[in-house]
Amino acid sequence: xxxxxxxGLAAVSPLLTRLAAERATGAxxxxxxxxxxxxxxxxxxxxxxxxxxxxxxxTGGGLAPERWNEALSEAGATRQVxxxxxxxxxxxxxxxxxxxxxxxxxxxxFALSPGSGPSRFRRGATHWIxxxxxxxxAAVERETRRRRExxxxxxxxxxxxxxxxxxRPAAPGQIVTARQRALLARADGVRTPADLAWVLGRPAxxxxxxxxxxxxxxxxxxxxxxxxxPPAAPxxxxxxxxxxxxxxxxxxxxxxxxxxx
Amino acid sequence: xxxxxxxxxxxMALPGARGAALVDWSSGLALxxxxxxxxxxxxxxxxxxAELARAAAEYESFAQPAxxxxxxxxGPAGSTGGPAGLPVEDLIVTTRTGYHVLRFVETSFxxxxxxxxxxxxxxxxxxxxxxxxxxxxxxxxxx
Numbered sequence: 141x142x143x144x145x146x147x148g149l150a151a152v153s154p155l156l157t158r159l160a161a162e163r164a165t166g167a168x169x170x171x172x173x174x175x176x177x178x179x180x181x182x183x184x185x186x187x188x189x190x191x192x193x194x195x196x197x198x199t200g201g202g203l204a205p206e207r208w209n210e211a212l213s214e215a216g217a218t219r220q221v222x223x224x225x226x227x228x229x230x231x232x233x234x235x236x237x238x239x240x241x242x243x244x245x246x247x248x249x250f251a252l253s254p255g256s257g258p259s260r261f262r263r264g265a266t267h268w269i270x271x272x273x274x275x276x277x278a279a280v281e282r283e284t285r286r287r288r289e290x291x292x293x294x295x296x297x298x299x300x301x302x303x304x305x306x307x308r309p310a311a312p313g314q315i316v317t318a319r320q321r322a323l324l325a326r327a328d329g330v331r332t333p334a335d336l337a338w339v340l341g342r343p344a345x346x347x348x349x350x351x352x353x354x355x356x357x358x359x360x361x362x363x364x365x366x367x368x369x370p371p372a373a374p375x376x377x378x379x380x381x382x383x384x385x386x387x388x389x390x391x392x393x394x395x396x397x398x399x400x401x
Numbered sequence: 402x403x404x405x406x407x408x409x410x411x412x413m414a415l416p417g418a419r420g421a422a423l424v425d426w427s428s429g430l431a432l433x434x435x436x437x438x439x440x441x442x443x444x445x446x447x448x449x450x451a452e453l454a455r456a457a458a459e460y461e462s463f464a465q466p467a468x469x470x471x472x473x474x475x476g477p478a479g480s481t482g483g484p485a486g487l488p489v490e491d492l493i494v495t496t497r498t499g500y501h502v503l504r505f506v507e508t509s510f511x512x513x514x515x516x517x518x519x520x521x522x523x524x525x526x527x528x529x530x531x532x533x534x535x536x537x538x539x540x541x542x543x544x
Binding site for chain 1: 405408428432444460508509510514540542543544
């Protein structure tokens, strides 16, 4: 679990490494998410694959949606939404930091996933949430790599990340924890791990990890990719090539049919 | 209205404190660290303590559901979710050379975080550290 440099995994995003080195400020846009940098450090991240801060904070009832909306309208234009939520007493400072950090690492995991496409950098762009805490880009890259390895160490079936979650009955005497029960109760065979993250108000990576743990424990079906159909062995020519019809036989058949009418 | 850094710094001010961290036990991520780690790498320590915390927080023998919580009935104390508090408050591991205190932090949203404090066995005061960590964990979520 130490961070031994593994060949091929060295740079999650070479562009991010470069931007961090030149202490850039702006938004790094990729297919699966956006990282916001300030002086080369990551201050915010968001991804369509992960529930945003609003979902994480309001789902459990800890923050009323009206307070979130109020913060947006009051402090959105000045790009101080997070600060406003804390200063107005909607949320404790520590809670805001905990939730914001969770959201940053969660979104970064997907934004920096392999196959997230080419990167573009919009220099100077900032996010309306404002900055609370910043994280070194290298720490985010390291954590993203650790998370990928963790998922595969738990149960190496990446198909689980995108397939609908199908619960399986627990074995007699098998322990199902409270958090697992909450997830399983909402796994209706249609919702994917991402859908469950939204419903539960938990980070998407946490849900992926929980689903892998559940699958390893046999409490969730592991979808098996159908084995690729074996390449159809070409049939020999003498089978496939149409043979010239036996004209004499056809004629005799016709004659016989006509005779029987 | 202390943040993560202030909270960890205060924990480090305890006698015999050698290292402190705020860790997410579901993923094993260190949200903040201070001082040193027993293995020289805070990320490794976070991942290892997270496994311990997860077991304690999830196994039913320790983490029994609150008795007064009928399912699907909106409780009177709706804003805080669990009025009874977290089922597990802290974990203490005593080693040959030190103490480790893991204090769970209750937030108003669905999270899984705890404070980890590593104390020197000779200089540390376990009782004091336990009380102090409780105050610090509450301070993190104090509005």
